[in-house]
Amino acid sequence: MYTQSFSVPDGDAPTAVKLVSGATDNATQALQDAFDARIDADGRIEPQDWMPDAYRKTLVRQISQHAHSEIVGMLPEGNWISRAPSLKRKAILMAKVQDEAGHGLYLYSAAETLGTSRDQMLDALHTGRAKYSSIFTYPTLTWADVGVIGWLVDGAAIMNQIPLCRCSYGPYARAMVRVCKEESFHQRQGYEALLVMMTGTQEQKDMVQDAVNRWWWKCLAMFGPPDADSPNSAQGMRWGIKRISNDDLRQKFVDATVPQAKVLGVTLPDPDLKWNEERQHHDYGAIDWDEFWATVNGNGPCNKERLNTRVKAWNEGAWVREAALAHARKQQDKQMKEAA
Numbered sequence: 001m002y003t004q005s006f007s008v009p010d011g012d013a014p015t016a017v018k019l020v021s022g023a024t025d026n027a028t029q030a031l032q033d034a035f036d037a038r039i040d041a042d043g044r045i046e047p048q049d050w051m052p053d054a055y056r057k058t059l060v061r062q063i064s065q066h067a068h069s070e071i072v073g074m075l076p077e078g079n080w081i082s083r084a085p086s087l088k089r090k091a092i093l094m095a096k097v098q099d100e101a102g103h104g105l106y107l108y109s110a111a112e113t114l115g116t117s118r119d120q121m122l123d124a125l126h127t128g129r130a131k132y133s134s135i136f137t138y139p140t141l142t143w144a145d146v147g148v149i150g151w152l153v154d155g156a157a158i159m160n161q162i163p164l165c166r167c168s169y170g171p172y173a174r175a176m177v178r179v180c181k182e183e184s185f186h187q188r189q190g191y192e193a194l195l196v197m198m199t200g201t202q203e204q205k206d207m208v209q210d211a212v213n214r215w216w217w218k219c220l221a222m223f224g225p226p227d228a229d230s231p232n233s234a235q236g237m238r239w240g241i242k243r244i245s246n247d248d249l250r251q252k253f254v255d256a257t258v259p260q261a262k263v264l265g266v267t268l269p270d271p272d273l274k275w276n277e278e279r280q281h282h283d284y285g286a287i288d289w290d291e292f293w294a295t296v297n298g299n300g301p302c303n304k305e306r307l308n309t310r311v312k313a314w315n316e317g318a319w320v321r322e323a324a325l326a327h328a329r330k331q332q333d334k335q336m337k338e339a340a
């Protein structure tokens with residue numbers, strides 16, 4: 001799951017994306033023209049194609065941040081696998097958390113086609129230089145949080161990721177098709193778990209409402225800063241990486257979620273949330289952007305815990321990676337001997 005449509009560099013890549021052609025001579029200009037023509041015709045750019053450096057860098061940053069978000073996103077819910085209230089819920093949650101690992105794998109693979117290595121990307125994550133979605137730095141306090149993450153966080157991820165299925169970079173777009181199908185299951189399992197809780201005791205209903213209160217605003221912030229504060233979005237749109245603006249996606253999410261909240265029987269914690277007949281959309285209150293930037297910049301409540309868990313898992317898994325490589329080498333040697 002992922003949705004953080006903002007364009008800020010990771011700690012080690014202070015490259016501002018400019019509205020540039022990238023062409024420095026006639027030959028490069030011809031390549032640039034061919035690239036522009038393909039983008040204008042809504043065609044796909046593939047790994048072997050020429051592309052401007054800034055396009056490549058933007059994609060590496062976005063896809064790697066997306067991949068990091070998928071695997072860090074396993075952690076808040078992974079905490080609940082051993083405490084799920086029934087075998088059925090445990091099996092569903094295990095499948096969901098495993099899906100997120102798969103999403104990370106597709107995305108690291110897609111980023112590798114742009115010439116970056118998995119080791120480089122993971123090193124940036126483990127040393128705290130890479131960004132990942134701010135939402136995963138919050139704790140999951142009760143079982144209702146698991147349901148609300150499915151309903152709202154994965155729901156927001158779907159809003160953001162469906163337009164990415166039409167992204168101009170082929171490997172990213174194709175990865176998103178499968179990811180979106182799985183996100184849809186994540187959203188529905190969360191909503192269904194909450195529907196069941198809402199038929200339970202008052203304590204269970206209160207638990208759901210409390211989780212909604214804690215996650216609602218954080219989910220709205222996940223769509224990234226307002227369009228007016230996202231100067232690089234225009235370039236992302238021009239390149240066909242970004243198809244819908246942050247504010248438009250956020251509005252779609254609010255409009256889709258309000259009726260779902262009504263069916264569920266919970267209140268969304270915003271006194272300014274109301275239908276605007278003229279705009280034919282819901283109005284909503286102001287988002288706390290200071291809190292958003294604090295979490296993005298590594299000062300969220302669980303930033304340190306999340307990174308420590310990732311680094312520990314990486315170190316403890318070293319023997320598995322070494323064993324797999326040793327096995328692959330043995331197989332290769334065997335094949336070579338047989339072929340000789």
Ligand SMILES: [Fe+2]
Binds near residue numbers: 001183
């Ligand atoms: Fe998900």
Ligand SMILES: [Fe+2]
Binds near residue numbers: 179
């Ligand atoms: Fe995911």
